[in-house]
Amino acid sequence: xxxxxxxxxxxxxxxxxxxxxxxxxxxxxxxxxxxxxxxxxxxxxxxxxxxxxxxxxxxxxxxxxxxxxxxxxxxxxxxxxxxxxxxxxxxxxxxxxxxxxxxxxxxxxxxxxxxxxxxxxxxxxxxxxxxxxxxxxxxxxxxxxxxxxxxxxxxxxxxxxxxxxxxxxxxxxxxxxxxxxxxxxxxxxxxxxxxxxxxxxxxxxxxxxxxxxxxxxxxxxxxxxxxxxxxxxxxxxxxxxxxxxxxxxxxxxxxxxxxxxxxxxxxxxxxxxxxxxxxxxxxxxxxxxxxxxxxxxxxxxxxxxxxxxxxxxxxxxxxxxxxxxxxxxxxxxxxxxxxxxxxxxxxxxxxxxxxxxxxxxxxxxxxxxxxxxxxxxxxxxxxxxxxxxxxxxxxxxxxxxxxxxxxxxxxxxxxxxxxxxxxxxxxxxxxxxxxxxxxxxxxxxxxxxxxxxxxxxxxxxxxxxxxxxxxxxxxxxxxxxxxxxxxxxxxxxxxxxxxxxxxxxxxxxxxxxxxxxx
Numbered sequence: 001x002x003x004x005x006x007x008x009x010x011x012x013x014x015x016x017x018x019x020x021x022x023x024x025x026x027x028x029x030x031x032x033x034x035x036x037x038x039x040x041x042x043x044x045x046x047x048x049x050x051x052x053x054x055x056x057x058x059x060x061x062x063x064x065x066x067x068x069x070x071x072x073x074x075x076x077x078x079x080x081x082x083x084x085x086x087x088x089x090x091x092x093x094x095x096x097x098x099x100x101x102x103x104x105x106x107x108x109x110x111x112x113x114x115x116x117x118x119x120x121x122x123x124x125x126x127x128x129x130x131x132x133x134x135x136x137x138x139x140x141x142x143x144x145x146x147x148x149x150x151x152x153x154x155x156x157x158x159x160x161x162x163x164x165x166x167x168x169x170x171x172x173x174x175x176x177x178x179x180x181x182x183x184x185x186x187x188x189x190x191x192x193x194x195x196x197x198x199x200x201x202x203x204x205x206x207x208x209x210x211x212x213x214x215x216x217x218x219x220x221x222x223x224x225x226x227x228x229x230x231x232x233x234x235x236x237x238x239x240x241x242x243x244x245x246x247x248x249x250x251x252x253x254x255x256x257x258x259x260x261x262x263x264x265x266x267x268x269x270x271x272x273x274x275x276x277x278x279x280x281x282x283x284x285x286x287x288x289x290x291x292x293x294x295x296x297x298x299x300x301x302x303x304x305x306x307x308x309x310x311x312x313x314x315x316x317x318x319x320x321x322x323x324x325x326x327x328x329x330x331x332x333x334x335x336x337x338x339x340x341x342x343x344x345x346x347x348x349x350x351x352x353x354x355x356x357x358x359x360x361x362x363x364x365x366x367x368x369x370x371x372x373x374x375x376x377x378x379x380x381x382x383x384x385x386x387x388x389x390x391x392x393x394x395x396x397x398x399x400x401x402x403x404x405x406x407x408x409x410x411x412x413x414x415x416x417x418x419x420x421x422x423x424x425x426x427x428x429x430x431x432x433x434x435x436x437x438x439x440x441x442x443x444x445x446x447x448x449x450x451x452x453x454x455x456x457x458x459x460x461x462x463x464x465x466x467x468x469x470x471x472x473x474x475x476x477x478x479x480x481x482x483x484x485x486x487x488x489x490x491x492x493x494x495x496x497x498x499x500x501x502x503x504x505x506x507x508x509x510x511x512x513x514x515x516x517x518x
Contacts, residue, residue, distance in 0.1 A: 041173035042287035048181040053280040054344040055185070057273075059193045066269035067195050069276035070133065071140045072202075073261040077254060078124040079148055086246025087113055087239060089297075089377055091155060095162045096298040097305055102159065108235035110155040117151040124148065140199035147203055150210040157217045162298050168220075169213060176209035245382040249373070252389040256419065257283070259397055260412045263404045274409045277345050278355035281333075282363035289322060289370045296371070300378040312438030315375050319440040320488040322367045323447035324481050328474035330364040331454035333357070335470035351409065358413035364451070365420045368444050372427040381434050388426045392419065442485065450481035 057065055091109045095102045124145045128138050160166050183201035191197040264272040296318055303311040333340075337357040345352060376385045396419040403411035424444070431439035454477030461469040482489035 040170060041177055042290075044174060045177045045287060046281065046285060048177055050281050050344060052181055052184055053277060055188060056193070057277050057345045059188050060273075062270040062273035064193060064195070064273070065276055066265060066272035067134060067137050068198060069261055069272055070265045070269075071137045071144065071195060071199060073258040073265075074128070074133070074137070074141050075124065075145050075147070077258045077262070078120055078127070078145065079254075085116060085240065086243035086248075086250060086382070087116075088154060088158065089246045089374075089382075090239060090243040092158050092161055092297060093301045093378060095158060096301045099162070102162075104235065106156060106158060109239055110152040112236050112239060113151040113155045117149045121145055121148045136195035140196045143196060144199035144203050147206045150206065153210050153214045153217075156221075157213050159221050160217070161294055164295060164298065166294055168216060172209045172212040172216070175212070176205045179205035179208055242382075245386040246377060249382065249386045249389050252386075252393045255393060256396060256416070260400050260404070260416065263400050264409075264412065267405050271404075271409050274352055275355060275412060278341070278352040278409065278413065279359045282356070282359040285360075285363045286366050286370075289367045292318070292322065293370055293374050297374050297378060300375055304379050308438060312435070315371070315435075315438060316440045316443055317488070319368050319371050320443035320446065320485055322371065323443060323450070324478075324485070324488045326364050326367050327447055327450045327454065327481060328478045330360055331451070331458060331477050332470050332474045333360045335458055335473055336466055339466060355409045355413040358410070358417050361451075362413070362417045362420050365417075365424050368440075368447065369420065369424050369427060372424075372431050372440075376427075376430060376434060379434060381430075384430050384434065385427070388423065388430060392423055392426065395419070443488070446481050446484040446488075449484060450477045453477055453480040 053065075056068060060068060087109050091105055094105055125142055128141050133141070157169070160169055180202050183204055184198055187194060187197040187201050260275060261272060264275055296314065300311060300314055303314055334357045337360070338353045341353045341356055373385050376382060396415065399415040399419070400412055403415060428439065428441065428444055432441065454473050457476035458469055458473035461472045
Protein backbone atom coordinates (compact mmCIF):
# COMPACT_ATOMS: atom_id res chain seq x y z
CA UNK A 1 0.00 0.00 0.00
CA UNK A 2 0.93 3.60 -0.44
CA UNK A 3 -0.16 6.38 1.83
CA UNK A 4 2.80 8.43 2.98
CA UNK A 5 1.34 11.47 1.21
CA UNK A 6 -2.24 10.81 2.22
CA UNK A 7 -2.38 13.60 4.79
CA UNK A 8 -1.44 17.22 4.58
CA UNK A 9 2.25 17.98 5.23
CA UNK A 10 1.44 19.70 8.49
CA UNK A 11 0.31 16.47 10.12
CA UNK A 12 2.74 15.26 12.75
CA UNK A 13 4.58 12.06 11.88
CA UNK A 14 3.28 9.23 14.08
CA UNK A 15 5.66 7.44 16.34
CA UNK A 16 5.81 3.74 15.54
CA UNK A 17 7.34 1.12 17.79
CA UNK A 18 9.81 -1.07 15.98
CA UNK A 19 10.36 -4.76 16.67
CA UNK A 20 13.73 -4.05 18.28
CA UNK A 21 12.00 -2.05 20.99
CA UNK A 22 9.59 -4.78 22.01
CA UNK A 23 11.70 -6.07 24.86
CA UNK A 24 12.96 -2.67 25.93
CA UNK A 25 12.27 -1.19 29.32
CA UNK A 26 10.56 2.00 28.07
CA UNK A 27 8.08 -0.02 26.05
CA UNK A 28 7.46 -2.37 28.96
CA UNK A 29 6.70 0.59 31.21
CA UNK A 30 4.40 2.09 28.62
CA UNK A 31 2.60 -1.23 28.18
CA UNK A 32 2.11 -1.52 31.95
CA UNK A 33 0.72 2.00 32.20
CA UNK A 34 -1.45 1.37 29.15
CA UNK A 35 -2.92 -1.79 30.66
CA UNK A 36 -3.55 -0.27 34.07
CA UNK A 37 -5.29 2.70 32.46
CA UNK A 38 -7.47 0.34 30.43
CA UNK A 39 -8.41 -1.77 33.43
CA UNK A 40 -9.68 1.14 35.50
CA UNK A 41 -12.69 2.11 33.29
CA UNK A 42 -13.93 -1.53 33.10
CA UNK A 43 -13.75 -1.82 36.88
CA UNK A 44 -15.73 1.40 37.22
CA UNK A 45 -18.25 0.17 34.64
CA UNK A 46 -18.68 -3.13 36.49
CA UNK A 47 -19.38 -1.39 39.78
CA UNK A 48 -21.68 1.24 38.30
CA UNK A 49 -23.35 -1.28 35.98
CA UNK A 50 -24.22 -3.60 38.86
CA UNK A 51 -25.51 -0.68 40.94
CA UNK A 52 -27.59 0.60 38.00
CA UNK A 53 -29.17 -2.77 37.26
CA UNK A 54 -30.08 -3.10 40.94
CA UNK A 55 -31.93 0.22 40.77
CA UNK A 56 -33.51 -0.47 37.38
CA UNK A 57 -34.78 -3.89 38.44
CA UNK A 58 -36.71 -2.32 41.30
CA UNK A 59 -38.01 0.63 39.31
CA UNK A 60 -38.87 -1.04 36.00
CA UNK A 61 -39.84 -4.55 37.08
CA UNK A 62 -39.37 -7.59 34.87
CA UNK A 63 -41.26 -6.29 31.83
CA UNK A 64 -39.67 -2.84 31.90
CA UNK A 65 -36.21 -4.31 32.38
CA UNK A 66 -36.96 -6.64 29.47
CA UNK A 67 -37.69 -3.65 27.21
CA UNK A 68 -34.52 -1.95 28.41
CA UNK A 69 -32.44 -5.06 27.63
CA UNK A 70 -34.13 -5.53 24.25
CA UNK A 71 -33.37 -1.94 23.21
CA UNK A 72 -29.64 -2.14 23.85
CA UNK A 73 -29.38 -5.69 22.49
CA UNK A 74 -31.01 -4.56 19.24
CA UNK A 75 -28.66 -1.60 18.76
CA UNK A 76 -25.61 -3.70 19.68
CA UNK A 77 -26.62 -6.29 17.12
CA UNK A 78 -26.74 -3.69 14.34
CA UNK A 79 -23.53 -2.12 15.59
CA UNK A 80 -21.67 -5.34 14.84
CA UNK A 81 -23.70 -6.87 12.00
CA UNK A 82 -23.54 -3.74 9.85
CA UNK A 83 -21.27 -1.19 11.51
CA UNK A 84 -18.25 -3.30 12.45
CA UNK A 85 -16.62 -4.90 9.43
CA UNK A 86 -13.42 -5.60 11.30
CA UNK A 87 -11.85 -2.39 10.01
CA UNK A 88 -10.55 -1.37 13.42
CA UNK A 89 -8.69 -4.65 13.96
CA UNK A 90 -7.12 -4.66 10.49
CA UNK A 91 -6.12 -1.00 10.70
CA UNK A 92 -4.59 -1.53 14.14
CA UNK A 93 -2.67 -4.57 12.93
CA UNK A 94 -1.38 -2.81 9.82
CA UNK A 95 -0.33 0.45 11.47
CA UNK A 96 1.41 -1.58 14.20
CA UNK A 97 3.35 -3.66 11.69
CA UNK A 98 3.89 -0.87 9.10
CA UNK A 99 3.93 2.48 10.93
CA UNK A 100 5.23 4.38 7.88
CA UNK A 101 1.92 3.75 6.08
CA UNK A 102 -0.16 4.98 8.99
CA UNK A 103 -1.49 8.23 7.52
CA UNK A 104 -2.97 6.71 4.40
CA UNK A 105 -4.47 3.74 6.20
CA UNK A 106 -6.21 5.88 8.81
CA UNK A 107 -7.64 8.40 6.37
CA UNK A 108 -8.91 5.72 3.99
CA UNK A 109 -10.41 3.56 6.72
CA UNK A 110 -12.14 6.53 8.37
CA UNK A 111 -13.81 7.47 5.08
CA UNK A 112 -14.97 3.87 4.55
CA UNK A 113 -16.24 3.67 8.13
CA UNK A 114 -18.29 6.85 7.66
CA UNK A 115 -20.09 5.29 4.69
CA UNK A 116 -20.67 2.06 6.60
CA UNK A 117 -21.97 3.85 9.71
CA UNK A 118 -24.58 5.84 7.80
CA UNK A 119 -25.81 2.69 6.06
CA UNK A 120 -25.92 0.83 9.39
CA UNK A 121 -28.13 3.44 11.01
CA UNK A 122 -30.50 3.45 8.04
CA UNK A 123 -30.84 -0.35 8.22
CA UNK A 124 -31.41 -0.19 11.97
CA UNK A 125 -34.24 2.36 11.65
CA UNK A 126 -35.89 0.27 8.93
CA UNK A 127 -35.60 -2.91 10.97
CA UNK A 128 -37.11 -1.45 14.14
CA UNK A 129 -40.38 -0.78 12.31
CA UNK A 130 -40.41 -4.15 10.52
CA UNK A 131 -39.97 -6.16 13.73
CA UNK A 132 -42.89 -4.46 15.47
CA UNK A 133 -41.30 -3.88 18.87
CA UNK A 134 -43.18 -1.84 21.52
CA UNK A 135 -42.99 1.94 21.05
CA UNK A 136 -40.54 2.56 23.93
CA UNK A 137 -38.12 0.04 22.42
CA UNK A 138 -38.67 1.40 18.90
CA UNK A 139 -38.05 5.07 19.65
CA UNK A 140 -35.34 4.37 22.21
CA UNK A 141 -33.45 2.31 19.62
CA UNK A 142 -33.75 5.06 17.03
CA UNK A 143 -32.31 7.52 19.55
CA UNK A 144 -29.50 5.44 21.01
CA UNK A 145 -28.76 4.07 17.54
CA UNK A 146 -27.23 7.44 16.66
CA UNK A 147 -24.18 6.14 18.54
CA UNK A 148 -23.46 4.05 15.43
CA UNK A 149 -22.29 7.22 13.71
CA UNK A 150 -19.19 7.67 15.92
CA UNK A 151 -17.30 4.93 14.06
CA UNK A 152 -14.97 7.24 12.06
CA UNK A 153 -13.70 8.86 15.26
CA UNK A 154 -12.87 5.42 16.62
CA UNK A 155 -10.78 4.71 13.52
CA UNK A 156 -8.93 8.02 13.69
CA UNK A 157 -8.07 7.42 17.36
CA UNK A 158 -6.35 4.08 16.60
CA UNK A 159 -2.82 5.59 16.96
CA UNK A 160 -3.43 5.82 20.71
CA UNK A 161 -3.75 2.04 20.83
CA UNK A 162 -0.98 1.31 18.34
CA UNK A 163 1.49 3.48 20.30
CA UNK A 164 0.33 2.04 23.67
CA UNK A 165 -0.94 5.45 24.76
CA UNK A 166 -4.48 4.49 25.73
CA UNK A 167 -3.80 5.98 29.15
CA UNK A 168 -4.38 9.35 27.47
CA UNK A 169 -7.98 8.26 26.84
CA UNK A 170 -8.56 7.30 30.46
CA UNK A 171 -10.40 10.50 31.40
CA UNK A 172 -12.98 10.33 28.56
CA UNK A 173 -13.68 6.66 29.33
CA UNK A 174 -14.22 7.31 33.02
CA UNK A 175 -16.42 10.34 32.33
CA UNK A 176 -18.56 8.31 29.91
CA UNK A 177 -19.15 5.59 32.52
CA UNK A 178 -19.92 8.07 35.30
CA UNK A 179 -22.13 10.21 33.07
CA UNK A 180 -24.17 7.20 31.94
CA UNK A 181 -24.80 6.24 35.55
CA UNK A 182 -25.61 9.76 36.77
CA UNK A 183 -27.91 10.61 33.87
CA UNK A 184 -29.71 7.28 34.21
CA UNK A 185 -30.35 8.00 37.88
CA UNK A 186 -31.68 11.44 36.93
CA UNK A 187 -34.04 9.80 34.46
CA UNK A 188 -35.27 7.39 37.13
CA UNK A 189 -35.99 10.30 39.47
CA UNK A 190 -37.38 12.84 36.99
CA UNK A 191 -38.94 10.79 34.18
CA UNK A 192 -40.02 7.73 36.17
CA UNK A 193 -37.77 5.29 34.36
CA UNK A 194 -38.77 6.16 30.79
CA UNK A 195 -37.06 3.74 28.38
CA UNK A 196 -36.64 6.47 25.75
CA UNK A 197 -35.04 8.87 28.22
CA UNK A 198 -32.73 6.14 29.50
CA UNK A 199 -31.59 5.67 25.90
CA UNK A 200 -31.07 9.43 25.62
CA UNK A 201 -28.94 9.39 28.78
CA UNK A 202 -26.65 6.71 27.36
CA UNK A 203 -26.39 8.54 24.03
CA UNK A 204 -25.42 11.81 25.74
CA UNK A 205 -22.58 10.06 27.56
CA UNK A 206 -21.32 8.53 24.31
CA UNK A 207 -21.39 11.94 22.57
CA UNK A 208 -19.35 13.57 25.35
CA UNK A 209 -16.76 10.80 25.19
CA UNK A 210 -16.55 10.93 21.37
CA UNK A 211 -16.06 14.70 21.20
CA UNK A 212 -13.40 14.54 23.89
CA UNK A 213 -11.49 11.76 22.12
CA UNK A 214 -11.73 13.57 18.78
CA UNK A 215 -10.19 16.69 20.30
CA UNK A 216 -7.36 14.67 21.89
CA UNK A 217 -6.63 12.86 18.62
CA UNK A 218 -6.63 16.10 16.65
CA UNK A 219 -4.18 17.73 19.03
CA UNK A 220 -1.73 14.81 19.05
CA UNK A 221 -1.96 13.26 15.58
CA UNK A 222 -3.87 15.58 13.26
CA UNK A 223 -2.56 19.10 13.72
CA UNK A 224 -3.30 19.84 10.10
CA UNK A 225 -6.38 18.89 8.15
CA UNK A 226 -6.82 15.37 6.77
CA UNK A 227 -6.68 15.48 3.00
CA UNK A 228 -8.23 12.90 0.73
CA UNK A 229 -5.84 9.96 0.29
CA UNK A 230 -4.85 8.74 -3.13
CA UNK A 231 -6.34 5.59 -4.66
CA UNK A 232 -9.25 5.47 -2.23
CA UNK A 233 -11.12 2.70 -4.00
CA UNK A 234 -8.03 0.49 -4.18
CA UNK A 235 -7.44 0.95 -0.46
CA UNK A 236 -11.08 0.22 0.27
CA UNK A 237 -10.93 -3.02 -1.66
CA UNK A 238 -7.82 -4.08 0.27
CA UNK A 239 -9.34 -3.18 3.62
CA UNK A 240 -12.60 -4.95 2.88
CA UNK A 241 -10.82 -8.09 1.68
CA UNK A 242 -8.78 -8.27 4.90
CA UNK A 243 -11.46 -7.07 7.29
CA UNK A 244 -14.59 -8.94 6.26
CA UNK A 245 -13.68 -12.23 7.99
CA UNK A 246 -13.13 -10.35 11.24
CA UNK A 247 -16.36 -8.40 10.74
CA UNK A 248 -18.30 -11.58 10.04
CA UNK A 249 -16.76 -13.26 13.09
CA UNK A 250 -17.64 -10.25 15.24
CA UNK A 251 -21.20 -10.44 13.94
CA UNK A 252 -21.46 -14.05 15.01
CA UNK A 253 -19.88 -13.32 18.40
CA UNK A 254 -22.38 -10.57 19.15
CA UNK A 255 -25.06 -12.91 17.91
CA UNK A 256 -24.00 -15.30 20.66
CA UNK A 257 -24.43 -12.49 23.19
CA UNK A 258 -27.66 -10.96 21.89
CA UNK A 259 -29.55 -13.87 20.31
CA UNK A 260 -30.67 -15.23 23.72
CA UNK A 261 -32.11 -11.83 24.66
CA UNK A 262 -33.79 -11.34 21.28
CA UNK A 263 -35.26 -14.84 21.23
CA UNK A 264 -36.46 -14.65 24.82
CA UNK A 265 -37.95 -11.22 24.06
CA UNK A 266 -40.12 -12.80 21.38
CA UNK A 267 -41.70 -15.16 23.94
CA UNK A 268 -41.58 -13.50 27.36
CA UNK A 269 -40.48 -10.05 28.48
CA UNK A 270 -40.44 -11.37 32.05
CA UNK A 271 -37.91 -14.07 31.16
CA UNK A 272 -35.91 -11.49 29.20
CA UNK A 273 -35.75 -9.24 32.25
CA UNK A 274 -34.67 -12.16 34.43
CA UNK A 275 -31.92 -13.18 31.98
CA UNK A 276 -30.68 -9.60 31.60
CA UNK A 277 -30.55 -9.14 35.38
CA UNK A 278 -28.57 -12.38 35.80
CA UNK A 279 -26.22 -11.56 32.94
CA UNK A 280 -25.49 -7.94 33.84
CA UNK A 281 -22.48 -8.51 36.10
CA UNK A 282 -20.95 -11.37 34.05
CA UNK A 283 -21.33 -9.32 30.88
CA UNK A 284 -19.55 -6.39 32.51
CA UNK A 285 -16.57 -8.60 33.37
CA UNK A 286 -15.89 -9.24 29.69
CA UNK A 287 -14.53 -5.70 29.32
CA UNK A 288 -11.49 -6.75 31.39
CA UNK A 289 -10.00 -9.15 28.77
CA UNK A 290 -10.96 -6.64 26.09
CA UNK A 291 -8.96 -3.99 27.94
CA UNK A 292 -5.96 -6.32 28.28
CA UNK A 293 -6.23 -7.16 24.60
CA UNK A 294 -6.10 -3.46 23.73
CA UNK A 295 -2.49 -3.48 24.95
CA UNK A 296 -1.45 -6.96 23.87
CA UNK A 297 -2.80 -7.05 20.32
CA UNK A 298 -0.28 -4.53 18.88
CA UNK A 299 2.54 -6.36 20.66
CA UNK A 300 1.39 -9.76 19.37
CA UNK A 301 1.05 -8.35 15.86
CA UNK A 302 4.65 -7.08 15.97
CA UNK A 303 6.18 -10.16 17.58
CA UNK A 304 4.45 -12.46 15.07
CA UNK A 305 6.44 -10.88 12.23
CA UNK A 306 9.62 -10.19 14.23
CA UNK A 307 10.14 -12.92 16.85
CA UNK A 308 7.97 -16.07 17.03
CA UNK A 309 9.60 -17.19 20.28
CA UNK A 310 8.59 -13.90 21.88
CA UNK A 311 5.09 -14.33 20.41
CA UNK A 312 4.76 -17.73 22.10
CA UNK A 313 5.94 -16.37 25.44
CA UNK A 314 3.60 -13.35 25.28
CA UNK A 315 0.56 -15.47 24.42
CA UNK A 316 1.29 -18.07 27.07
CA UNK A 317 1.80 -15.47 29.80
CA UNK A 318 -1.30 -13.55 28.73
CA UNK A 319 -3.62 -16.56 28.83
CA UNK A 320 -1.99 -18.15 31.87
CA UNK A 321 -1.88 -15.04 34.04
CA UNK A 322 -5.48 -14.13 33.20
CA UNK A 323 -6.76 -17.61 34.15
CA UNK A 324 -4.66 -17.56 37.32
CA UNK A 325 -6.74 -14.59 38.45
CA UNK A 326 -10.14 -15.24 36.86
CA UNK A 327 -10.65 -18.89 37.89
CA UNK A 328 -10.63 -18.21 41.67
CA UNK A 329 -12.74 -15.11 41.07
CA UNK A 330 -15.37 -17.12 39.18
CA UNK A 331 -15.43 -19.81 41.89
CA UNK A 332 -15.96 -17.10 44.51
CA UNK A 333 -18.79 -15.59 42.44
CA UNK A 334 -20.53 -18.95 42.08
CA UNK A 335 -20.25 -19.59 45.83
CA UNK A 336 -21.88 -16.25 46.67
CA UNK A 337 -24.44 -16.20 43.82
CA UNK A 338 -27.53 -16.58 46.01
CA UNK A 339 -26.84 -13.81 48.53
CA UNK A 340 -25.53 -11.45 45.84
CA UNK A 341 -28.64 -11.79 43.66
CA UNK A 342 -31.00 -11.35 46.62
CA UNK A 343 -29.11 -8.28 47.78
CA UNK A 344 -28.87 -6.60 44.38
CA UNK A 345 -32.12 -7.43 42.64
CA UNK A 346 -34.70 -7.95 45.35
CA UNK A 347 -37.23 -10.76 45.92
CA UNK A 348 -38.82 -10.50 42.44
CA UNK A 349 -35.63 -11.93 40.92
CA UNK A 350 -35.12 -14.89 43.27
CA UNK A 351 -34.73 -17.23 40.31
CA UNK A 352 -31.71 -15.36 38.92
CA UNK A 353 -29.07 -17.02 41.13
CA UNK A 354 -28.57 -20.19 39.07
CA UNK A 355 -28.48 -18.42 35.66
CA UNK A 356 -26.09 -15.89 37.20
CA UNK A 357 -23.71 -18.65 38.33
CA UNK A 358 -23.77 -20.33 34.91
CA UNK A 359 -23.23 -17.05 33.08
CA UNK A 360 -20.38 -16.17 35.43
CA UNK A 361 -18.54 -19.36 34.43
CA UNK A 362 -19.24 -18.45 30.79
CA UNK A 363 -17.66 -15.04 31.37
CA UNK A 364 -14.56 -16.80 32.71
CA UNK A 365 -14.30 -18.83 29.50
CA UNK A 366 -14.34 -15.62 27.48
CA UNK A 367 -10.90 -14.60 28.80
CA UNK A 368 -8.92 -17.29 26.91
CA UNK A 369 -11.42 -17.19 24.02
CA UNK A 370 -10.79 -13.50 23.35
CA UNK A 371 -7.01 -13.84 23.60
CA UNK A 372 -6.84 -16.90 21.32
CA UNK A 373 -9.13 -15.35 18.71
CA UNK A 374 -7.12 -12.12 18.65
CA UNK A 375 -3.86 -14.05 18.41
CA UNK A 376 -5.23 -15.71 15.27
CA UNK A 377 -6.14 -12.26 13.91
CA UNK A 378 -2.64 -10.97 14.68
CA UNK A 379 -1.19 -13.90 12.73
CA UNK A 380 -3.43 -13.21 9.74
CA UNK A 381 -5.60 -16.31 10.35
CA UNK A 382 -8.91 -14.51 10.80
CA UNK A 383 -10.64 -16.86 8.34
CA UNK A 384 -9.91 -19.84 10.59
CA UNK A 385 -11.71 -18.21 13.50
CA UNK A 386 -14.62 -17.33 11.20
CA UNK A 387 -14.92 -20.95 10.04
CA UNK A 388 -15.25 -22.15 13.65
CA UNK A 389 -18.00 -19.63 14.38
CA UNK A 390 -19.86 -20.51 11.19
CA UNK A 391 -20.04 -24.13 12.33
CA UNK A 392 -20.96 -23.48 15.98
CA UNK A 393 -23.43 -20.57 15.65
CA UNK A 394 -26.30 -22.52 14.02
CA UNK A 395 -25.95 -25.19 16.68
CA UNK A 396 -26.10 -22.63 19.48
CA UNK A 397 -29.10 -20.85 17.92
CA UNK A 398 -31.00 -24.11 17.55
CA UNK A 399 -30.30 -25.01 21.17
CA UNK A 400 -31.53 -21.60 22.41
CA UNK A 401 -34.66 -21.91 20.29
CA UNK A 402 -35.28 -25.25 21.91
CA UNK A 403 -35.41 -23.91 25.47
CA UNK A 404 -36.50 -20.26 25.03
CA UNK A 405 -40.21 -20.90 24.24
CA UNK A 406 -40.66 -22.34 27.74
CA UNK A 407 -39.11 -19.24 29.31
CA UNK A 408 -36.31 -21.31 30.84
CA UNK A 409 -33.72 -18.69 31.74
CA UNK A 410 -31.55 -21.31 33.42
CA UNK A 411 -31.73 -23.49 30.31
CA UNK A 412 -30.62 -20.63 28.07
CA UNK A 413 -27.70 -19.89 30.40
CA UNK A 414 -26.69 -23.57 30.36
CA UNK A 415 -26.79 -23.60 26.55
CA UNK A 416 -24.47 -20.59 26.43
CA UNK A 417 -22.03 -22.25 28.83
CA UNK A 418 -21.83 -25.40 26.71
CA UNK A 419 -21.54 -23.35 23.52
CA UNK A 420 -18.67 -21.23 24.77
CA UNK A 421 -16.92 -24.31 26.13
CA UNK A 422 -17.08 -25.89 22.68
CA UNK A 423 -15.82 -22.66 21.11
CA UNK A 424 -12.82 -22.54 23.47
CA UNK A 425 -11.92 -26.15 22.66
CA UNK A 426 -12.18 -25.43 18.92
CA UNK A 427 -10.05 -22.28 19.23
CA UNK A 428 -7.37 -24.14 21.15
CA UNK A 429 -7.29 -26.77 18.41
CA UNK A 430 -6.99 -24.01 15.79
CA UNK A 431 -4.14 -22.43 17.77
CA UNK A 432 -2.28 -25.77 17.85
CA UNK A 433 -2.82 -26.10 14.10
CA UNK A 434 -1.63 -22.55 13.34
CA UNK A 435 0.97 -21.86 16.04
CA UNK A 436 2.27 -25.32 16.86
CA UNK A 437 4.36 -25.23 20.02
CA UNK A 438 3.40 -21.57 20.51
CA UNK A 439 -0.20 -22.53 21.35
CA UNK A 440 -0.93 -21.93 25.08
CA UNK A 441 -2.12 -25.50 25.74
CA UNK A 442 -0.66 -25.77 29.24
CA UNK A 443 -2.19 -22.45 30.29
CA UNK A 444 -5.71 -23.46 29.23
CA UNK A 445 -5.32 -26.98 30.61
CA UNK A 446 -4.19 -25.56 33.94
CA UNK A 447 -7.25 -23.33 34.05
CA UNK A 448 -9.58 -26.28 33.39
CA UNK A 449 -7.97 -28.36 36.13
CA UNK A 450 -8.08 -25.45 38.59
CA UNK A 451 -11.76 -24.83 37.79
CA UNK A 452 -12.52 -28.52 38.38
CA UNK A 453 -10.67 -28.56 41.71
CA UNK A 454 -12.52 -25.41 42.78
CA UNK A 455 -15.89 -26.87 41.80
CA UNK A 456 -15.20 -30.06 43.78
CA UNK A 457 -14.12 -28.03 46.81
CA UNK A 458 -17.26 -25.90 46.46
CA UNK A 459 -19.46 -29.01 46.49
CA UNK A 460 -17.69 -30.48 49.52
CA UNK A 461 -17.93 -27.27 51.58
CA UNK A 462 -21.43 -26.15 50.51
CA UNK A 463 -23.01 -27.56 53.67
CA UNK A 464 -20.62 -25.47 55.82
CA UNK A 465 -22.14 -22.21 54.61
CA UNK A 466 -21.42 -19.48 52.11
CA UNK A 467 -18.61 -17.88 54.11
CA UNK A 468 -16.58 -21.10 54.36
CA UNK A 469 -17.18 -22.25 50.78
CA UNK A 470 -16.41 -18.83 49.32
CA UNK A 471 -12.98 -18.93 51.00
CA UNK A 472 -11.97 -22.60 50.70
CA UNK A 473 -13.08 -23.22 47.09
CA UNK A 474 -11.25 -20.26 45.46
CA UNK A 475 -8.16 -21.01 47.56
CA UNK A 476 -8.18 -24.62 46.35
CA UNK A 477 -8.47 -23.49 42.71
CA UNK A 478 -5.64 -20.99 43.17
CA UNK A 479 -3.38 -23.57 44.81
CA UNK A 480 -4.08 -26.09 42.05
CA UNK A 481 -3.14 -23.63 39.32
CA UNK A 482 -0.02 -22.52 41.20
CA UNK A 483 1.14 -26.15 41.46
CA UNK A 484 0.51 -26.79 37.76
CA UNK A 485 2.09 -23.54 36.58
CA UNK A 486 4.63 -22.28 39.14
CA UNK A 487 6.03 -19.89 36.53
CA UNK A 488 2.68 -18.07 36.35
CA UNK A 489 2.51 -17.93 40.15
CA UNK A 490 6.05 -16.51 40.20
CA UNK A 491 4.99 -13.95 37.61
CA UNK A 492 2.13 -12.88 39.86
CA UNK A 493 4.51 -12.53 42.80
CA UNK A 494 6.90 -10.42 40.73
CA UNK A 495 4.04 -8.09 39.80
CA UNK A 496 3.12 -7.76 43.49
CA UNK A 497 6.76 -7.01 44.32
CA UNK A 498 6.70 -4.12 41.86
CA UNK A 499 4.05 -2.29 43.88
CA UNK A 500 6.47 -0.86 46.53
CA UNK A 501 8.50 0.71 43.74
CA UNK A 502 5.60 3.04 42.98
CA UNK A 503 5.31 4.17 46.61
CA UNK A 504 6.94 7.49 47.58
CA UNK A 505 10.40 7.00 49.00
CA UNK A 506 11.37 8.67 52.28
CA UNK A 507 13.69 11.63 51.96
CA UNK A 508 17.20 10.79 53.18
CA UNK A 509 18.31 12.94 56.07
CA UNK A 510 21.70 14.61 55.83
CA UNK A 511 24.23 13.36 58.39
CA UNK A 512 26.18 16.21 60.06
CA UNK A 513 29.90 16.37 59.31
CA UNK A 514 31.98 14.30 61.68
CA UNK A 515 29.18 11.93 62.68
CA UNK A 516 28.89 8.34 61.47
CA UNK A 517 26.02 5.90 61.26
CA UNK A 518 26.25 2.38 62.54
